Amino acid sequence: MSPAYRAVKGTRDLLPPESEKYAAVESIARQVFGGYGYGEIRTPILESTELFSRSVGETTDIVHKEMYTFLDRKGRSLTLRPENTAGVVRAALERGIDRMPRPLRLWYAGEQFRYERPQKGRYREFRQIGAEMIGVPGSASDAEVLVMLFDFLQRLGFIDLSVTLNCVPGGAGREAFADALRSHVRPRARRLGEDDRRRVEENPLRLFDSKDPETKAVLEGAPTTVEFLDPEAASHYAEVKEFLRESGIPFTESPALVRGLDYYTVTVFEVVSKSLGAQNAILGGGRYDNLFADLGGPPLPAVGFAIGEDRLVEVLPGDPREPRELWYVLPGSPEDFPYAMAVARALRSGHAGAVVETDLSGRGFAKGFTRASAILAGDADYPFRVSEVRVVSVGSQERAEQTVKIKTLSARREEAVPLAALTRRSRT
Numbered sequence: 001m002s003p004a005y006r007a008v009k010g011t012r013d014l015l016p017p018e019s020e021k022y023a024a025v026e027s028i029a030r031q032v033f034g035g036y037g038y039g040e041i042r043t044p045i046l047e048s049t050e051l052f053s054r055s056v057g058e059t060t061d062i063v064h065k066e067m068y069t070f071l072d073r074k075g076r077s078l079t080l081r082p083e084n085t086a087g088v089v090r091a092a093l094e095r096g097i098d099r100m101p102r103p104l105r106l107w108y109a110g111e112q113f114r115y116e117r118p119q120k121g122r123y124r125e126f127r128q129i130g131a132e133m134i135g136v137p138g139s140a141s142d143a144e145v146l147v148m149l150f151d152f153l154q155r156l157g158f159i160d161l162s163v164t165l166n167c168v169p170g171g172a173g174r175e176a177f178a179d180a181l182r183s184h185v186r187p188r189a190r191r192l193g194e195d196d197r198r199r200v201e202e203n204p205l206r207l208f209d210s211k212d213p214e215t216k217a218v219l220e221g222a223p224t225t226v227e228f229l230d231p232e233a234a235s236h237y238a239e240v241k242e243f244l245r246e247s248g249i250p251f252t253e254s255p256a257l258v259r260g261l262d263y264y265t266v267t268v269f270e271v272v273s274k275s276l277g278a279q280n281a282i283l284g285g286g287r288y289d290n291l292f293a294d295l296g297g298p299p300l301p302a303v304g305f306a307i308g309e310d311r312l313v314e315v316l317p318g319d320p321r322e323p324r325e326l327w328y329v330l331p332g333s334p335e336d337f338p339y340a341m342a343v344a345r346a347l348r349s350g351h352a353g354a355v356v357e358t359d360l361s362g363r364g365f366a367k368g369f370t371r372a373s374a375i376l377a378g379d380a381d382y383p384f385r386v387s388e389v390r391v392v393s394v395g396s397q398e399r400a401e402q403t404v405k406i407k408t409l410s411a412r413r414e415e416a417v418p419l420a421a422l423t424r425r426s427r428t
C-alpha cells in the first residue's frame with residue numbers, strides 16, 4: 001500500500017543511523033569551533049523577505065528564483081531562510097553589536113531552504129554548518145577561519161581537499177570590473193539565454209553563476225576580478241595566501257570564482273569534492289565587509305563560511321560517530337522483564353556513555369544472541385557505531401539468585417556477576 005502522505009519534494013526525513021551521523025558531525029563542529037572560541041547562535045528559520053533581497057542580492061539566483069516566500073496572515077512578506085549569514089548579521093545588529101565581544105565568533109547548524117531542482121546532494125530543504133567571525137579587518141581573520149575549517153574537515157577524515165580561492169573587488173573596483181565585463185560580453189550577448197542577457201545589464205558578476213555552457217564559453221577570456229583590486233585588497237589577498245602556505249592549507253586560485261551571493265568583498269573561497277561533481281561545492285565562504293553597513297549597522301568587517309551538511313555527510317570518508325559499548329540486556333522470557341529493567345538501570349548508573357538496551361521483544365535467548373551479534377557486525381539499522389557488545393542474560397535462575405550472566409561477544413567470554421556489583425563495574 002502506498003502511503004497517503006509523502007515528504008514534500010526536495011525534503012527528506014533523517015532516521016537512524018543517518019540522523020546519528022548528522023548529530024556526530026554537529027558535535028565535532030561544536031568541539032572544533034568551540035576550541036577556537038566560537039559560541040553557537042540559533043536564528044529563526046523565518047525572516048523578513050527584504051533581509052535577503054538586501055543582503056544576498058535581488059539579482060542572485062537565490063533571491064530571484066529560489067526562495068520560499070509567502071505573505072503571513074497580516075500580509076507581511078516572509079521567507080524561509082535560504083542561508084544563515086544574513087540572519088546572523090541581523091541578530092547581531094538587533095541585540096546591539098556594540099555591547100558584544102569583539103571579535104564576535106559565532107557558529108550555527110540548521111535547515112535552509114532553496115527551491116532548486118533536487119538531485120544528489122541538492123535538496124530544497126538542506127542543512128548548513130557555518131561560522132562567522134565579526135569585527136576583524138585583517139587577513140589573519142580569513143586565515144584563522146580557513147585553518148579552523150580545515151581542522152574540522154581533518155577531524156572528519158578528509159585528507160585530500162583543496163580550497164579554491166579568489167578575491168573580488170568592492171566599491172569603485174567592483175563597478176569598474178562590472179563595466180569591463182559588460183564590454184566583453186555585450187558583443188557576444190546574442191549567444192546568451194534570456195536570464196543571462198538580463199544579468200549583463202543588471203549585475204554582470206552574476207554571469208559567473210550561470211550553468212549554461214554557452215555563457216561559460218562567452219566568459220572565456222573575460223577580464224578577471226584580481227585586475228580590479230585596489231592596493232589594500234590586493235595586499236590583503238596576498239597575505240591570506242601567505243598565511244595559508246604557512247599553515248599548510250592547499251589552495252588553487254580561480255579567477256572565475258565570484259560566489260553566488262552579492263555581499264562578498266575581497267576573499268572568496270569554495271571547497272569542491274570530486275565525488276559530488278564540480279557543480280556542487282561542499283562549502284563556500286568569504287569576507288563581507290559591507291554587509292553590516294548595508295543592513296543599516298556600523299561598518300563592521302566580517303568573514304565566514306557555510307558547509308552543506310547533507311553534501312558533507314554524503315562524502316564523508318569515515319564514520320563520524322564515536323564508537324560506543326553496548327550492554328544488551330536480554331531477558332529469557334517476559335516474566336524476566338521487570339528484573340531485566342532493574343538490571344539495565346543498575347548498568348546505566350555504572351557505565352556513563354555506554355548504550356544499555358533492554359530487549360523487550362520477547363524473542364528469547366537464542367534469537368537475542370543472533371541480534372546482538374548482528375549489531376556487533378555492523379547491522380546497518382542500528383543507530384550507533386558499536387565497539388563491543390556485552391550480552392547480559394537474565395533468566396529465572398539469575399532472577400532468583402539476583403545475578404546476571406555477562407557475555408562479551410568479541411572475547412566469547414561469559415561470567416556470572418551479582419546484581420549489586422553492576423553499578424560499580426566500569427569494565428568487565
Ligand code: HAM
Nearest residue numbers: 083085122123126281282283284285286304305306308
Ligand atoms: P552558499 O555557497 O550559498 O553560501 O552555500 C554554502 C553551501 O551550502 C554550499 O557550498 C553547499 O554545500 C550548500 N548548499 C547550497 N544549496 C544547497 C542545496 N540546495 N542542497 C544542499 N546543499 C546546498 C552561503 O550560504 C553563505 N551564507 C556562506 C557564508 C557564510 N559566507 C560567509 N559566511
